[in-house]
Amino acid sequence: MKMKTVKDILKEGKENVGNSVDVKGWVRTRRGNKNVQFVALNDGSTINNLQIVFDLNKFSEDDLKPVTTGSSIHVTGKLVESQGAGQSVEVLAETLELYGTAAADYPLQKKGHSMEFLREKAHLRPRTNTFGAILRIRHALAFAVHKFFNDKGFFYFHTPLITASDCEGAGAQFQVTTLPLEDLPKNEDGSVDYSKDFFGKMASLTVSGQLEGELGATAIGRIYTFGPTFRAENSNTPRHLSEFWMIEPEMAFYEIEDNMDLAEEFIKYCVNYVLEHCYDDIKFLNDHFDKDLIDRLKFVVDNDFVRLSYSDGVKILEESGKKFEFPVYWGVDLASEHERYLVEEHFKKPVILTDYPKEIKAFYMKLNDDGKTVRAMDVLFPKIGEIIGGSQREENYDKLVSRIEELGLEGMDWYLDTRKYGTVPHSGFGLGFERLVQFVTGMQNIRDVIPFPRYPKACEY
Ligand code: ATP
C-alpha cells in the first residue's frame, strides 16, 4: 500500500470512503467515553488532524491508555464519513501499533503556550500547530523564490560562505580561523600573523554574497543567490538574527527602475504563492495570532508600492509633527520608527525609498548627478521596516576607484575588474528571507520563523 499522509487522506476525502487506510503520526489529543475514544492524529503534512475512532468493543482501555498527547502510533482501519462536525471523514480503527509513548512530562501538553516558552523548547516546537504552519510556509516561500527566478531565466549562483572580503565594510563579521587562540602566532609588530592561518590570510563568514554575485551577473546576465549569511552585529531586536538566509538577485543591464520593478513583482509573487498554496496554514495563523494577516497580505499583492526619494521622505517626517525617539534631518540613517511611520501611518502602503545620501550607504552604489546621493533603494514594509536593501551599482571605473580610496578599502582589484573590462550598468538587491517569512506569517519576532535561531548569547543545538 502506498504510504499516505494525513494531508493525502483528507484531500481525497469522501471519494475514498469505504476503503482501508494505513496512517502514522503523533497524537495531538485523545478524548471520549467508555464506549468510544477519539484521537486527533497529525503527521506534520498539514495543519489539519485526522480523527481516528476507537470502538471500545474492539480495543481495551489498556490498549488506549498509552495513547496520550505526543505519543506516536500506527493505525489501520476503514475510512468512513464523519458523524461529527469539523471533518468530513474519519478513520474507524481496526489495528493499533504504538511506536513511542510520551509521558506526562512531555512539555507540549496543552495548547496555547507562549512564543517565549516555545523558544526555550525550540527542539520540540516544530511539533506544535503554530510552528508546523510556519515551517510549511517557510518551505513554500523558499520554493517560490526558486520558481520565480527560474521562470524568469535567472541562474542560481553559489557564492562562498567563507570569504576574505567584507562586502558592507561594516566589520560585523564572524572570523573563521584555525589558529590556536591561546597562543597566537605574531608578527614582529605584535599583530597576528595570519599567514599561519588556515587560508594564509584573515577569513570570515560572509555578510552578503553581492560582490561575488556581481561577478556572476556581469558574465551570465541575471543571477540570484539564496543562502545563509552571518552578521556579528549585537542587535537584540525582533528583526535581526546572527545567521539568516538572504536572496540576492543581481542583473546586468538593469537600471534602478528595473530593479524596483523586479523587487515589487518578486515580493508580490511570493506572498501570492503562499496565499494560494498554504491557505490552511495562513488561516490558522490569522485566526490564532493576527486577525488582520490575510487582509494585509492581500493588500500588499493588490496595491502598488509607493516610490519616494529619501529627501521627500525626510521632508514628510520633519513636517509630521510627530515626536520620534531619534531626531530626523537630511543625512540621518533612518531608524525603524521613521520607516514605520512612513509605511504604517503616512502612506499606509509599502514604500520604496530611493536616492539616499552617499555617506550612509555602501561604497558600490551608483552616484547620482547631484554628487550627494546614490541610487539606493530600500523597500519598507508594515510591521517589518526594511525588508529589501538594494541599488544600482557604480559601473564607472574611476568613480568607483575614488570611492574605494576615500574609504580606504583594500584588496578590491578582482571586483574592480568587472568595471575595467566590459563594464555595464547593473543592479541588484538583498531580501532577508526571514523578514519575508515574518511578514507572511505575521510573527512578531524573527526568532520564531527559523527552526534554530542564532542571536547574541544564543547558539543551542
Ligand atoms: P537593517 O537596517 O534592518 O539592519 P541592513 O541595512 O543592515 O538592515 P542590508 O545590509 O541591506 O540590511 O541587507 C539586506 C537585507 O537583509 C535587509 O533588507 C534585511 O531584509 C536583511 N537583513 C539584514 N540584516 C539582517 C539580520 N541581522 N537578520 C535578518 N535579516 C537581516
Ligand code: MN
Ligand atoms: Mn543591519
